[in-house]
Amino acid sequence: METTAAFDGLVCTDCGERFDPTAVTHECSDCGGVLDPNYEYDRIDIARDDLENRPFDGMWRYEELLPIPRESAVTMDEGTTPLVECPNLADELGVGRVLIKDEGRNPTGSFKDRGHALAVSAAREHGASDIALTSAGNAGQSAAAYAARAGLDSHVFVPSRANFVNKAMINVHGGDMNVIGGRFPDAAAACADAMESEDWYSTSSFSTPYRHEGKKTMLYETIEQLDWDVPDGIVYPTGGGVGLVGMHKGAQEFEQLGLTDEIPALYAAQSSGCAPIVEAWEAGEDIHEPWDVPDTICGGIEIPDPGASPLILDALDESGGGAVATPDESILDSAITVAQHTGVEMGATCAAAASGAWDLAERGVFGADDTIVLMNTASANKEADILRSHLMGKGI
Incomplete structure (x- = not known):
């Protein structure tokens, strides 16, 4: 996994345990808590002038404060919105x-594109072939798009009430869309059930760091x-x-x-x-x-x-x-x-x-x-x- 210089692994927000990001990809293996990327901030030398002199050309302009460098990113110039x-x-x-x-x-x-640009980049770095998630709609569309760009397959579980545009574009991007009767928790349960028998890389909220x-x-x-x-x-x-x-x-x-x-x-x-x-x-x-x-x-x-x-x-x-x-x-x-x-x-x-x-x-x-x-x-x-x-x- 190619990482930026200051990225110092993943830390559990519950128990404080630290993990090697090449070995651990999702929740804390000790307590199941949310993992958070950690940095050695004393290695980040950046001033206002440095940022002001860079092109305002997407979220990867903050590369030093992200885990994965721009050169390894799955990106469509997300970010720098008005x-x-x-x-x-x-x-x-x-x-x-x-x-x-x-x-x-x-x-x-x-805004889901910001999260999936990084999550799908990590999935590709970890050698995943498929990503999967539960979504109310927008995240599913974003996941399908970024997976397509990365050459990965996507599996999206959405509640039946998700809007038509999101559902349509999940299909357009080639995603495997699973429409689940009921509401978001029902879709989340269906996704969890499916992942028990599949080797899919989760990009669900807070499942991925x-x-x-x-x-x-x-x-x-x-x-x-x-x-x-x-x-x-x-x-x-x-x-x-x-x-x-x-x-x-x-x-x-x-x-x-x-x-x-x-x-x-x-x-x-x-x-x-x-x-x-x-x-x-x-x-x-x-x-x-x-x-x-x-x-x-x-x-x-x-x-x-x-x-x-x-x-x-x-x-x-x-x-x-x-x-x-x-x-x-x-x-x-x-x-x-x-x-x-x-x-x-x-x-x-x-x-x-x-x-x-x-x-x-x-x-x-x-x-x-x-x-x-x-x-x-x-x-x-x-x-x-x-x-x-x-x-x-x-x-x-």
């Missing part, structure tokens, strides 16, 4: 600035795009929380390397129809209770049993952020408001970030001079039918 200024939203929220990090501009239309690692680059870019000013808050639509955990790690790394002197407050935004993270946060718990009856149109964040909730809750706590849940009606209204007031196309699921930001603003969480970033994690084109149906239901 950070769009939205003055009308800033006025409406009563803050200094609102910006939308538009991850819908990635190769397959979602590399999905959240790729997504930390969203934080790097955001701070650079703000001319090194750390935003006061980042609101993230939260299901499994992979991106939120990754961004928290990225913020800590920039601070440790002396590139910034603080970390942004991170806010998890969920639908009130499936809000296990919000429920745990408000109760002061360090782990969630599974949500018994999930009921939300926002399929991408309908994750009733997020396995890495301790990492998510730690990120919220350590960053000084929080968690917020809003009804589907408010989420869909927010997607339409963003589209009509800014031109930015925010997906129905992703608009939980906008709806959550409005709720937080109304509660006085943000200051009048604050800079707030909303994470638009996927293109609205994938869920355009949901938004259009919502408008029709209002007689528009």
Whole structure:
């Protein structure tokens, strides 16, 4: 396995055991905990000027802070997505600035490309012939695309409610799509059953150490795009929380390397129809209770049993952020408001970030001079039918 110079193996986030990344590929073999890439930060010599002098040409510009070098990467120039200024939203929220990090501009239309670029690169480095995962939709499309680019076979298990665009593109990329009746946990169970008899390399969230690692680059870019000013808050639509955990790690790394002197407050935004993270946060718990009856149109964040909730809750706590849940009606209204007031196309699921930001603003969480970033994690084109149906239901 070809690695970058400072990459120093994998560390279990539960028991602290360290593993050789050439020998261990997924969960901790001692306790089953989530593994996290570790680095010797004193070997990373990078300054703001170094980054500013590089082309803004994708997430591999941060090669020193990734496990696998650019030359070994399975890449389609993912990353370096726009950070769009939205003055009308800033006025409406009563803050200094609102910006939308538009991850819908990635190769397959979602931030999942950052995670799968790295996870599929690792799979290829480990000699895998097949990858497999459970997905609510976007990750499955991304996995099929990156597997195709790497010359690997992909096996994707999606719940029947996954949107048509994702399902269609999994097929178009040549993926073996398995549509499972029910919801995300049913698809996860089917995937686990299939993998018992198959030698497939899992790229499911937090099963691989590399999905959240790729997504930390969203934080790097955001701070650079703000001319090194750390935003006061980042609101993230939260299901499994992979991106939120990754961004928290990225913020800590920039601070440790002396590139910034603080970390942004991170806010998890969920639908009130499936809000296990919000429920745990408000109760002061360090782990969630599974949500018994999930009921939300926002399929991408309908994750009733997020396995890495301790990492998510730690990120919220350590960053000084929080968690917020809003009804589907408010989420869909927010997607339409963003589209009509800014031109930015925010997906129905992703608009939980906008709806959550409005709720937080109304509660006085943000200051009048604050800079707030909303994470638009996927293109609205994938869920355009949901938004259009919502408008029709209002007689528009």
